[in-house]
Amino acid sequence: MRIEYFQLIDRIVDIDVSGGTIRTEAAVPQESTIFEGHFPGHPLMPGVLLIESMAQTAGWLIIGVNKFAKMPFLAAVKDAKLRTFVVPGTVLNLNAKLLHEGSGYAVTKAAAVANGKAVCDAEITFRVLAFPEPSMRKAMEEWATRLAFPVQALADG
Amino acid sequence: MSSTFDTVANIIAETCDIPRDSIKPESHAIEDLGIDSLDFLDIAFAIDKAFGIKLPLEQWTQEVNDGKATTEQYFVLQNLCTRIDGLVAAKGA
Numbered sequence: 212m213r214i215e216y217f218q219l220i221d222r223i224v225d226i227d228v229s230g231g232t233i234r235t236e237a238a239v240p241q242e243s244t245i246f247e248g249h250f251p252g253h254p255l256m257p258g259v260l261l262i263e264s265m266a267q268t269a270g271w272l273i274i275g276v277n278k279f280a281k282m283p284f285l286a287a288v289k290d291a292k293l294r295t296f297v298v299p300g301t302v303l304n305l306n307a308k309l310l311h312e313g314s315g316y317a318v319t320k321a322a323a324v325a326n327g328k329a330v331c332d333a334e335i336t337f338r339v340l341a342f343p344e345p346s347m348r349k350a351m352e353e354w355a356t357r358l359a360f361p362v363q364a365l366a367d368g
Numbered sequence: 369m370s371s372t373f374d375t376v377a378n379i380i381a382e383t384c385d386i387p388r389d390s391i392k393p394e395s396h397a398i399e400d401l402g403i404d405s406l407d408f409l410d411i412a413f414a415i416d417k418a419f420g421i422k423l424p425l426e427q428w429t430q431e432v433n434d435g436k437a438t439t440e441q442y443f444v445l446q447n448l449c450t451r452i453d454g455l456v457a458a459k460g461a
Contacts, residue, residue: 286406313416315426316409336409 219264223360231309233272239301256297261331265321269307283337291333372449379414393446421455
């Protein structure tokens with residue numbers, strides 16, 4: 212997890228674009244300035260970052276479904292539940308499924324589990340738009356490679 | 369079975385907390401009912417699910433932006449319902 216870059220996912224574990232599902236993994240760092248403030252003496256992963264982790268997981272799924280032709284932008288988070296504290300060093304196992312692929316938008320359901328225990332879940336909606344800049348698409352492809360996203364397999368499929 | 373308009377009006381009332389009796393066939397979703405683009409995503413999701421279709425929002429937006437269509441053609445509810453009926457009929461054809 213590159214928390215300082217807001218890149219919260221470490222690895223795509225698997226993605227099934229035809230089935231509309233994805234699993235990812237993210238390790239919360241042991242140390243971060245975030246934990247100095249949230250909270251002194253009781254470091255916790257902020258809930259908004261847990262939601263962002265789910266959004267990034269679902270976002271990679273949408274990128275895969277669209278074969279890197281379009282970019283998802285977070286539009287709505289509904290029924291978000293933060294079920295347990297997440298401390299530094301926790302490994303999160305995240306998953307998302309596509310509930311509906313609309314025209315210019317997508318609705319997903321995402322969740323995270325740690326040590327077999329439910330951490331959080333939410334329904335997350337994205338606007339799905341053309342990449343505003345070619346350089347952004349290139350950067351996303353490079354980021355995907357770092358996450359072990361099966362870019363080539365997707366292109367071949 | 370309720371009409372397309374009744375289904376759409378009920379979706380709008382529930383999604384946007386707008387009194388049902390203020391939603392008329394001649395209402396413009398944006399100009400009369402004040403529905404913004406984010407709320408319209410929720411409405412589109414509910415319409416897509418209810419009718420088993422995919423409202424072509426990207427195409428409609430492009431046509432309005434290009435000056436080839438007016439928002440009234442898509443967002444006045446009776447016109448929206450006509451288009452929904454057309455999409456449902458095309459699905460069954």
